[in-house]
Amino acid sequence: NAVYGPYFENDAYFLAKVDTLAMLPDSVKARHILLRVTTQEELAGAQKLADSLKTVIEKGADFSVLALQYSTDQGSAVNGGDLGWFGRGQMVKPFEDAAFNNAKNEVSIAISQFGIHVVQTTDKGKPTLQAQVAFLVHNVVPSTRTEQEIYGEASKFASANNTSEKFNAAIVAEKLNKRVASVRETDLNIVGLENARILVRAAYEANVGDVLKTSQESPIFELGNNFVIAVLTKATEEGEATFEDAKTRVELAVLKQKKAEMLVKKAAGAAEGKTDLYSVANALGTDVKNAANVDFNGFSIPGLGMEPALVGTVTSMDANKLSRPVEGNNGVYIAMVTSVSQSPDPGVKNEQTRLAQSMFYRATSQAVESQRKKAEITDKRAKFY
Incomplete structure (x- = not known):
């Protein structure tokens, strides 16, 4: 019943009160079968299948085999649905609540934005x-x-x-903060702005140098808590890039590559003679971050994004050894594997099932794309939505 506050944070005043204190696990180990739902019509069928799967699992059916056969989460299905250990805040809320509220080996059903989960907490x-x-x-x-x-x-x-020249001059004169965004015709969002789709559409209806206008011919866009005035500074035509456009992208790519080479050399020097990751981090003036459940079948690492080179490195390492500096998509990394868990051998039959399911999804996607190209469809949805 202790109360803290009021305090100000994120444009609001908060008053906090401790409601309950309880002894709860700090982490759980769980596995799941994900039934992806994309339409309302699919929901009822997926719910019935989830109920059936829960029933047969509770009667002793092999969870791993069912995950390989039914789960649409291919990353975990190959491991029998196993997600390993995770703490609070690492999974979507409905799934997390089910996993933490289950008793050990209990099976429950949770619905999230990804679909319907059949969840079993294994530890x-x-x-x-x-x-x-x-x-x-x-x-x-x-x-x-x-x-x-x-x-x-x-x-x-x-x-x-009301012109780009006056717009830029006024920003300098009034010491305003001008923000720049590159958008594609089908983009729905602009970082930092709410409901920015109308601004994207206005950009594609304007000429270079124009002050953008709403459908009511107003130069002011009301986006969430912001009033936005924007100018179209550049338009890139579809097709082959001009020399200047290509030059800019190549320069950025080369700068990124050279910076990565410099950081790799610096990281290698900092790691020389050391066996402790924290000592290396201290020498580089950075922090150690932890990531759990890194799997060879995945491409991303929680908190880092798509880093296949790092995934490949850590999944082939022995425990408690420093890696060489790894040049990734978003940075240069030195990693240490703290523990390794071997996935159970799914067996030839289960692997055949997984590959057949993967090929089915791939064939379906390629067939649809082939039909789309053959029909010579021009997608004009961006002009209306």
Whole structure:
């Protein structure tokens, strides 16, 4: 019942109260069968299948075989649905709640944005004291008067700077922060802006140098809590890139490559003679980060993104040894494997089932793409949605 606050964070005032204290596991080990659902019509059928799978598993059916046969999560299906150990906050909430609330070896069903999960918790970590905290939140939002004042300033700026030359000059003169975004015609989002689709469509209906306008011919876009005034600075035509466009991309790629080479050399020097990852991190002035459940069949690492070179390196390493510096897509890494768990041999029959399912998905996708190309379809959805 202890209360903390009020405190200000993320444009809101918070008052926190400890609701309950309980001994709960800090991590669990679980496996799942994912039934992907894309339409409302598929939901009822998938729910019935999930109920049937839960029933046969509780009667003693082999979870691993069923995962290979039915799960659409190919990354875990090859391991019998096993996801390994994970803590709070690492999985989507409905799945996490099911895994942590299950008793050991209990099977339950959870529905998330990915589909329907048949979840079995196979082990639980050591219980630790954990708190459930209730929050009272008061959002700080601008008043109507504030919104009108800011809109008035935006309107005045747009009226006085109705060309790209005036727009850029005013930004320098008024010391404003200009942001730049590159968008494709079908993009739905622009980083940092809410509901930015209307801005993307306006860009593709304008000419280079134009101040973008809404469908009501207003130069001010109301996107979430932002009033946005934008100018189209450049348009790249479909087809072969010009020399200047290609030159810019090549220069960036070469700079990235040279920087990676420099960082690899620096990391190798820092790691020389060391066997402790924390000592290497200290020498480089960086931190050690942990990643769990790195699997050879996956391409990404939690918190790092798509890093196939790093995945390939760590899955072929022995435990408690430093890797060489690895040049990845988003950085240069030195890794140490802290533990290794061998996946059970799925057997020839199960591997055949997995490969057949994978080939079926691939063949279906390629068939649809082949038909689309043969029909010479021009996708104009971006002009209407």
